[in-house]
Structures are given as C-alpha cells and as structure tokens.
Amino acid sequence: MAISLYPATVTMPKVDKPYPSVLSFLAERFPKIERSCWERRIAEGKVLGEDGSPITALSQYAPQKRIFYFREVQEERIIPFCEQILFQNEELLVSCKPHFLPVTPGGPYVDECLLHRLRKATGNDELVPIHRIDRETAGIVLFSANRKTRVLYSELFRTGRIEKTYQAISRATGDPGNGVWFIENRMVAGEPWFRMKTTAGPFNARSCIKLVDQKQGKSRFTLNPLTGKTHQLRVHMSGIGFGILNDRYYPDLQAERADDFESPLQLLAKSVIFQDPVSGKTMQFESGRELLW
Known part of the structure; x- marks a missing residue:
C-alpha cells in the first residue's frame, strides 16, 4: 500500500x-x-x-x-517517465513534466506525482505548484520554493502577467480558414464531473490558436491560453473541429482503460515568459520535449 x-x-x-x-x-x-x-x-x-x-x-x-x-x-501505478528540473533558486523551481504524471496526488496516485518526486529530489517540503496542467499533458510547471514569496508568483497567473505557449497535434485536417482563432466562451463542469463543457453566460475562458503546418493527415498548432480553466485548450481545440490527437475526453468520451504509454495526448506546455516579481528579471523557460510530428 x-x-x-x-x-x-x-x-x-x-x-x-x-x-x-x-x-x-x-x-x-x-x-x-x-x-x-x-x-x-x-x-x-x-x-x-x-x-x-x-x-x-x-x-x-x-x-x-x-x-x-x-x-x-492499495496498488499505485508506476509512471515510467522522468521529470526534469530546468531552473531552481530560493524562490522558484521550474520543472518539465512528462505525459501521464499528475502534478499533485489524486485518485490512484499518491507518490507518483510531480510534487512528491520534486520534494524528494530537492529535500524541500515547502515546494507548492503555482499552477496545474492536466495529468495527460506534458511540459512546463512552476513551483514556489518559498512560502514568504509564494503569493507574488501566484499573482502572475491570477492577473495574466505570464505568457504561456503550448503546442498541439490534431488528427484532423479540415478547412482551417485563415488558420487563426481567438476563442472566448464560458466553461463549466459537465457530465461526467471530470469533463468540461461550454455554456451561455459571461466569458471565463479565452485562447488564441494558430495553425502552423499540415501533413500526412495531421495538423500542428501553437496555442496561447489567456485564462486557465480546466481542460480549456482541449475543449477549445475540439470546438474548432481539431480535436487533439489521443484525447480520450474530447470531443467524445472514450471507454475507460489503462494508460497507453505509446499514445500520449499530443499537448505540450512548451514555454513560459514572465517578469520575476522578486528579482525583476525577465524569465523564459522552454521544454525540450517534442510531440509526435
């Protein structure tokens, strides 16, 4: 156990x-x-x-x-992929998470999460994630390493003063129009509870999506989320007719089954750029991971 x-x-x-x-x-x-x-x-x-x-x-x-x-x-599943530490100082730790690894404990995962792995690797029990990305998504995750300055970094996300860039691969090759979408809508919890849906009401989810290339039945995109709703990019990609490759939730919920480590969700939190609230320096970090293109 x-x-x-x-x-x-x-x-x-x-x-x-x-x-x-x-x-x-x-x-x-x-x-x-x-x-x-x-x-x-x-x-x-x-x-x-x-x-x-x-x-x-x-x-x-x-x-x-x-x-x-x-x-x-009772029996925790082992995620056979490693995280990377890209940067670390007294205030901040920047990690690159592999696909399938949750950021924090939940459901069938206790020790097999990014938070526990990093606390064990660094010996710093004050590490706390400043934001989240889905378990199925790979890429950049920021952690506060000092509770005294934690709120300063959290404010970067709350006020939108951090630029996040994702990459995604879609199985679709439909008509892309001009290849640029600015999406804003309202997202709420759907059915089952772990899926999100769009509904009428004030906007709370905004994304900019750009088509980069198409070949061999696939399309490649860069995405800039302007807000941080759960599954936001997955819902927005599905909404424009380009569901993300290997997405088991959108546009249609697939039957539950064990993770297929050979077919990860083709969504990557590629880079972040922001002004450090403590040092005042411009900080930029980029994942070295690549999608299946």
Missing part, C-alpha cells in the same frame, strides 16, 4: 442540514472510498482536525473547518 507522506485537506462546507459526524461527511464526500476504510483510518489516527488533534468516530461536523488526511492506495 502507498501512503502519502503529506496530508491532503478538505474543508467542511456550510450546509442546510449538517452531517451527524465528520465520519459521515467523509463517507459521502468520497463515495469511491468505503465507509469502513474511513473508520479504519480514523481508528489509526490518520485523520486530523484543523488543530492537529485526531478525529474520532464521534467527532461532530464543524462547517468551515478543515480536515487533514493521508491519501492511500
């Missing part, structure tokens, strides 16, 4: 009818984890309250309070 060295956090929300206990909340909040599993974790002292004290089977539900627990999976 793989057990995380670092606690995960869940906040108990305000609800009209409070749960009878913390145990009942956890059992409903995580339906894929059996109640008996939570009972065992609680009995073993692996679930903690906000003050660090152990939760018991009788602990009352407390809205807006946090719960800390340690993720565990």
